[in-house]
Amino acid sequence: MKIKSYFISLLMVWLLSGTAFAASEEKLDHDNSILSVFLQPSISFISFEERKYFQDAVDTIYYGFKSSAVNSAESLNVAKQDFQKVNFCFPITAGLQWQFIEDHFLSAGISFIYDHESVVLTDRRSGTHSYEYTLQGVPFFLEYRFALPKNFITLSTGGLFSVAVRWYWVLPGTEIYTTWGYLGAKTPLLGAGFGLSVGYLFASWKNFKLYGDIGFNSISVKSEKMFSDIVPNGPSEKAKWNLGGIQLQIRGSFGFWNKPKPKDDDDDDDDDDHGKGKKPKVTFIDDTKKDSVKVDVQDSAKTDTSVSQDSSAVQDTSVVQPATQDSAKIDTSVVQDSVGTAPGNAIPSVPAKQPENALEKAPVPQDAPKKNADPANVKSKGD
Numbered sequence: 001m002k003i004k005s006y007f008i009s010l011l012m013v014w015l016l017s018g019t020a021f022a023a024s025e026e027k028l029d030h031d032n033s034i035l036s037v038f039l040q041p042s043i044s045f046i047s048f049e050e051r052k053y054f055q056d057a058v059d060t061i062y063y064g065f066k067s068s069a070v071n072s073a074e075s076l077n078v079a080k081q082d083f084q085k086v087n088f089c090f091p092i093t094a095g096l097q098w099q100f101i102e103d104h105f106l107s108a109g110i111s112f113i114y115d116h117e118s119v120v121l122t123d124r125r126s127g128t129h130s131y132e133y134t135l136q137g138v139p140f141f142l143e144y145r146f147a148l149p150k151n152f153i154t155l156s157t158g159g160l161f162s163v164a165v166r167w168y169w170v171l172p173g174t175e176i177y178t179t180w181g182y183l184g185a186k187t188p189l190l191g192a193g194f195g196l197s198v199g200y201l202f203a204s205w206k207n208f209k210l211y212g213d214i215g216f217n218s219i220s221v222k223s224e225k226m227f228s229d230i231v232p233n234g235p236s237e238k239a240k241w242n243l244g245g246i247q248l249q250i251r252g253s254f255g256f257w258n259k260p261k262p263k264d265d266d267d268d269d270d271d272d273d274h275g276k277g278k279k280p281k282v283t284f285i286d287d288t289k290k291d292s293v294k295v296d297v298q299d300s301a302k303t304d305t306s307v308s309q310d311s312s313a314v315q316d317t318s319v320v321q322p323a324t325q326d327s328a329k330i331d332t333s334v335v336q337d338s339v340g341t342a343p344g345n346a347i348p349s350v351p352a353k354q355p356e357n358a359l360e361k362a363p364v365p366q367d368a369p370k371k372n373a374d375p376a377n378v379k380s381k382g383d
Contacts, residue, residue: 031160031201031209033255036097042249046087046115046135047242050227054133054178055083057232058119061131065123074124081119087135089115097253103147113137113243133178137243138171139219141195166195168219176241181230183239185221193219193244207258211251218244
């Protein structure tokens, strides 16, 4: 149990460090490595249904101790532990990954599976007896992983979802050894099972990437021996078991051969403005806008002068000219009235009063009307 607690703590540290790496990366659109190595710790729930054979053997031994007690005190000394109902272990995997097309990967890896289960029984004389069995597996696999396009699955922070399929072979070292014996597995050339998982690239820092996967695998193992060779009262037939099951895994990969970094894409809306690689913003001044501002100012000036010219023109035509015409009419009427009277009795012409809004200098008609002498009033020189 202490060993399992240690592995759980190690996995939590791994996850926290991955989160720290993720915070320093701007976007996680692609894995740009061509060749990379990876290390993959996992949590696996093995589908080992044959554990019941070992539990039956422990129960049989316990009841034997119980029946051998001669009194109640000895019967109380008899005690037992039960095997866990779930085979819980921490496989670790290492391998090589090749990206032959963008977002398409081929990998080869080898895993080591180790699940040790043990119990302690106490007999009627308080003596302890330990019973155990160990599942050990060394599977080799080939994996094809492809990234799902972001049109299908997206996150606000971006990222790379992927699906992986695997095919397993079992290598020498795959076995079960117990308190009562040892059972080795066969290594068929055509393979021993398959795996399927869905992963997500959740952290990236320079050439280091972290994937989180969840999936299921089935690794069927067979042996030439029988379970009765390694456990009391086991079935008398060739043994077979499964080392697969539900699996959670964290894959850390390091790319030692990478594609060149793409140039910054101005049309990429997902680029973040934060990070160490932030470029200073350059502001360009558009001279055409300045010209347009100048043109607007000139147009406004023209508008103001045209308005003033139009207002002056309105004043000249609507005020000055009628005033001039009226004064001319008054002068001619006075002259006409004065005709036929004596020159001394002539009434002097009084200029008409101009409106207040007329111009100060109103044009004076140049051709003033001349008085025509009346032949009846003109005396000849002889008279």
